[in-house]
Amino acid sequence: MTDTSETRSADSAAARATERSRLRRLLRYLPLIAPVLLWTVPCWLLLYTGQHWPLPVTLAGTALFALGLIGMPLAMARGHGRRQQDWAAIVGDTLLGAVWILFTWSVVLGVPLRLALTVAGAGDGQDRARIVTWAVLGAAAVLLTWGYAEARRVPRVRRLEVRLPRLGAGLDGTRVVLITDTHYGPLDRARWSARVCETVNTLKADVVCHTGDIADGTAERRRAQAAPLGTVQATHARVYVTGNHEYYSEAQGWVDLMDELGWEPLRNRHLLLERGGDTLVVAGVDDVTAEYSGLAGHGAHLAGALHGADPDHPVLLLAHQPKFVDRAAAGGVDLQLSGHTHGGQIWPFHHLVRIDQPAVAGLSRHGTRTLLYTSRGTGFWGPPFRVFAPSEITLLVLRSPQRPPTP
Known part of the structure; x- marks a missing residue:
C-alpha cells in the first residue's frame, strides 16, 4: 500500500513538473506574441465590434494602437537594451503598463458587460458596444491613475x-x-x-x-x-x-x-x-x-x-x-x-x-x-x-x- 501511494505521489509530482516545463517553454515565445495580443485585442474590442464610430474616430484610434504596437517594443529595447536610455525606458514601461491594464479590462469587464447588456435588452447593438467601450476606457483611466499613485507612494x-x-x-x-x-x-x-x-x-x-x-x-x-x-x-x-x-x-x-x-x-x-x-x-x-x-x-x-x-x-x-x-x-x-x-x-x-x-x-x-x-x-x-x-x-x-x- 505504501509503495502504491509513493508511486502515485511520484507520478503526480512528475506530471506537475512536465506541465510547468511546457508552460515555461511557452513563456519563451511571449516577447513575440504578447505585444501583438496586448494591442490588437483591445483595439478590436473597443473599435470594431459593432460600435460604428465615425470614420475619423476609427482611423485615429487604430493609428494610436498601431503606434503603441510599434513604439512600445522599440522604446523598451532602447531603454533596457545596450543603450540604457532612461527616457525610452520610461516611455516603453509606461506604455506596457497602460496596455496591460487596457487589455485586461477589455476582456474582464468588456466581454461580460456586453453579454449582460445583451441579455437585459438594453439599447441596440451599437449602443451596447459604445457603452462597453466607454466603460472600459473609464475603468482603465481610473486604474491607471490609482495604480500610479500606489506605485509612487511610500509603502x-x-x-x-x-x-x-x-x-x-x-x-x-x-x-x-x-x-x-x-x-x-x-x-x-x-x-x-x-x-x-x-x-x-x-x-x-x-x-x-x-x-x-x-x-x-x-x-x-x-x-x-x-x-x-x-x-x-x-x-x-x-x-x-x-x-x-x-x-x-x-x-x-x-x-x-x-x-x-x-x-x-x-x-x-x-x-x-x-x-x-x-x-x-x-x-x-x-x-x-x-x-x-x-x-x-x-x-x-x-x-x-x-x-x-x-x-x-x-x-x-x-x-x-x-x-x-x-x-x-x-x-x-x-x-x-x-x-x-x-x-x-x-x-x-x-x-x-x-x-x-x-x-x-x-x-x-x-x-x-x-x-x-x-x-x-x-x-x-x-x-x-x-x-x-x-x-x-x-x-x-x-x-x-x-x-x-x-x-
Whole structure:
C-alpha cells in the first residue's frame, strides 16, 4: 500500500513538473506574441465590434494602437537594451503598463458587460458596444491613475508575528524589518528612497534585511537613489543579498556599494544574532541566477551560507526568489525571507508569477519546519503602476514557544 501511494505521489509530482516545463517553454515565445495580443485585442474590442464610430474616430484610434504596437517594443529595447536610455525606458514601461491594464479590462469587464447588456435588452447593438467601450476606457483611466499613485507612494508597513518553534526565549520579540525590490531606475526616486528609510527607522528594528533587486542599472548610475540606504538604522545588523537584477547590472558593484553604505552583504555566509543566552543564525545566499552570470565566486550555496553554524540554532535565511525554499526546507531553515514576485504588481499578472514561484505573497509553510515570507516588494519594476498588489515594508516580530509570560 505504501509503495502504491509513493508511486502515485511520484507520478503526480512528475506530471506537475512536465506541465510547468511546457508552460515555461511557452513563456519563451511571449516577447513575440504578447505585444501583438496586448494591442490588437483591445483595439478590436473597443473599435470594431459593432460600435460604428465615425470614420475619423476609427482611423485615429487604430493609428494610436498601431503606434503603441510599434513604439512600445522599440522604446523598451532602447531603454533596457545596450543603450540604457532612461527616457525610452520610461516611455516603453509606461506604455506596457497602460496596455496591460487596457487589455485586461477589455476582456474582464468588456466581454461580460456586453453579454449582460445583451441579455437585459438594453439599447441596440451599437449602443451596447459604445457603452462597453466607454466603460472600459473609464475603468482603465481610473486604474491607471490609482495604480500610479500606489506605485509612487511610500509603502505601508505590514506587521505580523512569526512563531519559530526553535527560537529561544531570549530572542522572543526580535524585530526584523524587510525591504526588497526597490528597483531604483529611470524614474528618479531619491526622495522616495529617503522617505522609505525614514519609515524603516521608526520601526526600531534589530535586523533590517534587503533581499535584492536594489536597482535597474549599475551602482555608479543609481548611486544617488540608493544613498539613503546608508541612513537605515538597526540595533544588530543591516544585511543584504543579491537579486536577479543585480546580475543584469554589474552585481559586484552593488555588493561593494552596499558594503560602503554599511550593509553586510551575506554572500553565501551568515552572522549570529545573540541575546539572552540564545542564538539566531542570519544567513544569506546569492540569487539563483548568479551561477549563470559568469562572475567568479557568485552562486547560490546554502551549504556555504550555513558552514560552521550550530545545527541546533534556528536559521533565518535571506534568498531573493521564493523558489529557493525547496533547498531551504531540505537544509532545515526555519524562516526564509524573499521578494522578487512584487505580488504580481499589476493584476492579474500574479497568475503568471505562480508558474515560476511557489508563493506570490505572504507567509507559507514548506515541509515540516520551514516558513517562507514573500514580500510584495517595496518599489516597482518597469511600469510605474501597482494594481491590487500594494507595495510593503514588512515588520516581522519573531516569537518563541518559550516566550515568558506577560506580567
